[in-house]
Amino acid sequence: MQPILKVQSLHKTYHVRVGLLKRKNIPVLTDISFCLGKGETIAVIGETGAGKSTLAKLLAGAEQAETGQILLNGTTIEDDGVRQDHCRHIRMIFQDPTRSLNPGLTIGEILDDCLSYNTELTHKQRDKKIAHVLIRVGLLEEHYHYYPHMFSGGQLQRVALARALILDPKVLVLDEALSSLDPSVRAQTVNLLLALQKETGLSYVLITHHLSLVKHMSDSLLVLNKGKVVEYGKTAQVFAQPKSKVMKRLLNV
Amino acid sequence: MAKFKLFSEESNRSPLSRLWKKFKANHPALVGLWIFIALTLLALFAPLISPYSINQQHADALLLPPSWHDAGDVRFILGTDDLGRDILSRLMNGATFTFGLSIIAALITTVLGVIIGSLAGMSKGIRSSFFNHLLDITLSIPSLLLAIIIIAILGPGLLNTVWAIILALLPQYVHSIRNLVVEELSKDYISAFRLDGASKWKILVRGVFPNIYEHIVVIFTMALSTAILDIAALGFLKLGAQPPTTEWGAILAENLGLIYLAPWTVGLPGVLLFIAVLSTNLVGDGLRQVLKDRKAD
Numbered sequence: 001m002q003p004i005l006k007v008q009s010l011h012k013t014y015h016v017r018v019g020l021l022k023r024k025n026i027p028v029l030t031d032i033s034f035c036l037g038k039g040e041t042i043a044v045i046g047e048t049g050a051g052k053s054t055l056a057k058l059l060a061g062a063e064q065a066e067t068g069q070i071l072l073n074g075t076t077i078e079d080d081g082v083r084q085d086h087c088r089h090i091r092m093i094f095q096d097p098t099r100s101l102n103p104g105l106t107i108g109e110i111l112d113d114c115l116s117y118n119t120e121l122t123h124k125q126r127d128k129k130i131a132h133v134l135i136r137v138g139l140l141e142e143h144y145h146y147y148p149h150m151f152s153g154g155q156l157q158r159v160a161l162a163r164a165l166i167l168d169p170k171v172l173v174l175d176e177a178l179s180s181l182d183p184s185v186r187a188q189t190v191n192l193l194l195a196l197q198k199e200t201g202l203s204y205v206l207i208t209h210h211l212s213l214v215k216h217m218s219d220s221l222l223v224l225n226k227g228k229v230v231e232y233g234k235t236a237q238v239f240a241q242p243k244s245k246v247m248k249r250l251l252n253v
Numbered sequence: 254m255a256k257f258k259l260f261s262e263e264s265n266r267s268p269l270s271r272l273w274k275k276f277k278a279n280h281p282a283l284v285g286l287w288i289f290i291a292l293t294l295l296a297l298f299a300p301l302i303s304p305y306s307i308n309q310q311h312a313d314a315l316l317l318p319p320s321w322h323d324a325g326d327v328r329f330i331l332g333t334d335d336l337g338r339d340i341l342s343r344l345m346n347g348a349t350f351t352f353g354l355s356i357i358a359a360l361i362t363t364v365l366g367v368i369i370g371s372l373a374g375m376s377k378g379i380r381s382s383f384f385n386h387l388l389d390i391t392l393s394i395p396s397l398l399l400a401i402i403i404i405a406i407l408g409p410g411l412l413n414t415v416w417a418i419i420l421a422l423l424p425q426y427v428h429s430i431r432n433l434v435v436e437e438l439s440k441d442y443i444s445a446f447r448l449d450g451a452s453k454w455k456i457l458v459r460g461v462f463p464n465i466y467e468h469i470v471v472i473f474t475m476a477l478s479t480a481i482l483d484i485a486a487l488g489f490l491k492l493g494a495q496p497p498t499t500e501w502g503a504i505l506a507e508n509l510g511l512i513y514l515a516p517w518t519v520g521l522p523g524v525l526l527f528i529a530v531l532s533t534n535l536v537g538d539g540l541r542q543v544l545k546d547r548k549a550d
């Protein structure tokens with residue numbers, strides 16, 4: 001089966017200005033490659049500063065890689081830093097939903113903006129779709145008129161999920177999206193994500209440091225260290241026989 | 254489907270109405286707002302509601318004290334000056350110049366400042382650093398001094414004063430707006446909004462402005478109180494409005510020689526200036542307090 005998402009030797013370097021004219025290059029990601037099938041989940045773990053968030057940003061298109069390709073369904077959407085994904089098939093959920101939602105707009109306006117920038121739907125169709133997606137993530141239609149400050153943390157993460165889902169993406173990148181939730185709400189959200197995956201065949205890139213979550217949700221596992229892939233394979237296999245030092249350390253063996 | 258409210262009516266409000274609710278609780282600010290509105294109405298309708306025209310002279314009533322004084326006359330509630338002109342009418346009409354023109358100057362500055370400030374905030378690299386340094390230089394000059402320099406180039410006159418004040422206020426304004434925009438652009442929800450496919454223009458209009466307009470209003474009130482003082486000061490220095498014009502600063506300067514003979518001719522315009530600046534500052538301060546409270550929670 002053809003993978004839905006294929007990443008080929010992605011490189012990313014940050015240029016940081018040091019002093020007046022000098023520039024320092026910080027390589028953050030080197031030679032990242034992996035595949036992700038339809039309806040599957042890949043987990044990305046690694047120590048702090050390993051480049052996980054950077055990878056998420058590259059996938060979602062918030063930043064561009066120097067070299068390397070991202071293929072979606074066999075078509076190249078990013079080639080050496082040139083992005084051509086106008087359909088926004090890869091969507092990202094930010095770590096902190098209280099900061100990723102505009103406090104000055106209602107939920108409905110935020111979702112409506114997404115649709116009007118990316119689709120040709122009429123006003124009525126958009127409203128219908130927003131109501132549909134709100135219900136699908138476990139919110140109410142009335143929440144259309146609510147401002148972000150009126151939600152609890154768990155509800156806000158659902159709003160963020162609704163915002164990601166409203167464009168019918170193929171891949172969802174979750175950058176520590178579940179870490180800020182308390183355990184019971186996290187469990188609810190995980191169940192919601194799994195149900196959505198079953199229903200629509202969505203693929204997830206799960207970035208987290210909760211190993212139990214990785215075990216529970218992911219099919220394959222990518223371990224990053226200092227911007228390099230140190231281990232990549234089926235989750236169960238990596239957990240059973242960790243080869244790299246980093247993974248061993250994470251597992252405490 | 255059964256309708257039920259998950260949240261009480263109180264919290265189910267837009268950021269704007271929450272702002273108003275907090276502002277209302279601050280009584281001095283509310284009083285300031287009422288005075289501010291009254292002065293604005295006065296500035297608009299003074300020629301229609303003032304009892305006499307500004308240059309109408311009453312030869313039978315020279316230098317009358319205010320009407321509550323023993324020697325006062327009820328026809329001239331705030332008394333008359335040395336030419337027998339009704340002070341109340343002159344002060345009412347003065348609101349149009351001092352207060353009204355200040356508002357216009359501050360509004361024009363706001364429009365220009367917001368445009369230039371957001372352009373500066375959105376630009377990056379050499380262009381933005383050039384801009385910053387230019388601003389820093391102009392910012393280091395006090396606005397009144399800058400206005401006097403500009404007047405020296407343009408020549409005295411009321412209209413030139415307005416231009417001078419706009420130009421003098423602009424650097425401060427642009428600087429503040431630029432900082433607000435830059436701060437706002439670094440927020441997470443802006444990058445999320447960009448990922449939603451928003452264009453630069455949309456980011457500015459829907460992402461940035463809904464979250465900074467209150468701050469713009471605060472800056473506006475600060476610019477306004479500076480503008481009132483500057484217009485009056487320039488009028489007093491005979492660089493701005495020229496005597497037949499009833500600008501408060503000019504009235505003050507004109508009657509300065511009468512200060513022992515008829516102190517009300519000097520005191521009253523001064524009191525009005527004070528009230529105008531005070532009410533503007535009260536509104537601005539109340540607003541700033543509300544914004545600060547909101548940042549805290």
Ligand SMILES: Nc1ncnc2c1ncn2[C@@H]1O[C@H](COP(=O)(O)OP(=O)(O)OP(=O)(O)O)[C@@H](O)[C@H]1O
Nearest residue numbers: 014016026028046047048049050051052053054055
């Ligand atoms: N805008 C930037 N400019 C320069 N360096 C950056 C920038 N963003 C990230 N970096 C660097 O890239 C490296 C990887 O950062 P990243 O945020 O991807 O780490 P992470 O794996 O997500 O860490 P954490 O687990 O703490 O979230 C860090 O060393 C960081 O200093």
Ligand SMILES: [Mg+2]
Nearest residue numbers: 052053054176
């Ligand atoms: Mg991170």
